[in-house]
Amino acid sequence: MGFINYDVNRYTPKQMVAIPLVLLILSLAVLGYTMATTGMPVTPGMDFSGGTAVTVFTPDSPDSLSATFSGYPLISIGEGVSDGKYIKFGPMDDDSLQSLAALINERYPDAKIDQIGASFGETLQEQAAFALVLSFIGMAIVVFLAFRTFVPAAAVVLSAFADIAMTAAVMTIIGIELTLPTTAALLMLIGYSVDSDILLTMRVLKRQGKLDEKLAGAFRTGIIMTTTTLAAVAAMWAVSYFGNIPVIPEISAVLFIGLLIDMMNTWLTNAGIIKWYMIGKDGSVKDRVDTSKGKDGSVKGKGSK
């Protein structure tokens, strides 16, 4: 990939880890602040807070829509391309809901309606949080079983954690709500973001050869991997966003952001830690066994590039 000029061997581990570390602290601060002010680290969407969402294609203006639905707890009216409108209502009792459904049916027979009760939303939220924690722990166990060495495994788990935290922070900042679809995207991110981390760690730990060559090779493969997924996700986002399809734009937006962040965390955080680990290991072991290769090779390689 000619347009990516990053050289994974140019910087010292400390330099590599510095940027993501600062971003991680900032992200945690954003999440902590949001948690302190709203009670949730990420803005919960309708699936979790309860309410009614209506998707409809109509030339009616938002003003006339809000006049039509003035009798109901209207929260917002969003506009998409080609007359798509997303109308959101807060929680309401069953009778109001029935009359709202009847009204919508009469005026806009082609509207899609979704309604989640407030207590149901709470249950969903608990389950979603539980699923996230469970997924993360499961992933960590698989990674530790696969590598059985503490530092490399911890590096993978740490960069996966950074992926999720930073993605959640970006979601909060740019206003993507946490809904069932975005929860699914975050879960998927837990699984997929470790893809390139595993590739990197496997190549570095299990292949023979010079460290900088292994890193550069892993980087080449890893970047193309992530780019293919990014391409698929970006295409999915564009079509679904401009086509006014619900659900898919949020999933693909979160995956897109998450994969971009994952590129950084894999090739800065994880690569930095594993480089530090290998240099340290080479230094202590190979110094005594074989002074001609090993440490010298990797140090020289680093300097020459």
Add this chain to the structure above:
Amino acid sequence: MNTKKLIDLLKTWQVALLIILLIASVFLIYPHIEDEEFTTNLQYGLDLSDGTWLQMEFQAEVVGFETERTPGEFLTELQKRLDAEIYLIDDDKVEIRKFFTREQLEATFSESGGRLTSYEQGVSKETAEQVKKILEDKLNALGTKDAKVNPLTGLSGISQYVRVELAGVSLSQAKEIVGKQGRFEIRVHTIGNATEHILYGDAINTVGVPTQQPPGGSAWGVSFTLTEEGAAQFKDGVNQYGATTAPDQHYLDMLLDGNVVYSAPLSTDLAAQLRVEPIRELYASTGSGEGGLSDAKNLEIHLRAGALPVEVKVAGSGYVPAALSDYFKTMAVVAFVVAAIAVGIVIYFRYREPAIVLPMIGINISEIVILLGIAALIQQQLDLAAIAGLIAVLGTGVDQLVIITDEILHEGKVPSPNIYQKRLTRAVGIIMVSAATVIIAMLPLALMDLSTLRGFAIITILGVLIGVLITRPAYGKIIMAILSK
């Protein structure tokens, strides 16, 4: 590549399996023209087919208890204080078919001489299955063309929700159907096959679960109680037509919506009692063994006349009209095709070698076809979230093909079969670990009842499995054959 090589390639089990599954999948998906419209065997979720979903919460809870008293005494006391139906479902667990908060129950439990040890809103699996059956019967009787009823059962085996999906039905219609009860009636035979009305379902006060009478005996049956008024009607009716003096000539029929669902004579004991006084507690026996039990279960449902044993509250609902769902379907296909093209372009820029790019895309598409074939086979519904899962499988599927290709191409051209095998094994090692993480990460979603995301999780897990087990090994063989010219 010459013909001999191609034949050799087809003979390897990896490639042969891929092709067999591919053909089988096309048959399973079965694309065909029906009524001048293109259709397949794929099942669509509610986003992609018009209809309504209703998610209803059981107004009941399953609680654990401890007591110094005998469980029988304790439960009787509890029943009196709570005025609710209570069933023992385990040695130390009861199902209370009325909504109470944990605090309310804790107080009542200690007043009744016991202690509450666990509290979970919902019903036992058996009750949930019964609700499912009642709703299905009702929907089938109404001829609703495509109805699905699924109790959502958590990891603990307790169902808190039941989800109903009705194709081609609007939201208000759906609520009406689910809430509607059938008409239950008891009639008595007069002369020959002629019958006379005795009472309607509104005279039935409560209905029990199937029990054996005497307890531990072999015959099953269902007990039910009548209202005071109903008991009087019942006494007058059976006496008037002679069912108490000659029970065998005057069978009693129970009808639901005009169909006879149970027919039996009064027992001699009961007939004698009814000659003197109205009886409120009645018991309808259905026979012994498995058959008797299943008849008793059906009778219980019929006695309830389509009413659910547990009250439910609508927790969430939604409606997608036909025009919109068709549009979503089209757009989902477009999104998929555009994503596939985008992936193709990226790969082409990386390798610039059609001999590598084409097999990659081919493998990728066959992976999706097999995934859809399995989805059709297991009747997995495709909804928008599942489509997103499908596209993600496409994106990450290519990832792993890239790992294999790069691992094999490492340090220039393709090596000898020996080294090739070693490298492929190493690539597969990387793929296995990353596949395992994805499956583990998705597992909670597939097992939990965040119903709408289950499809997404199942599609993703299946996609990863198909990739690891079938398409990647085949790709390894194919790329080997292509590169080793």
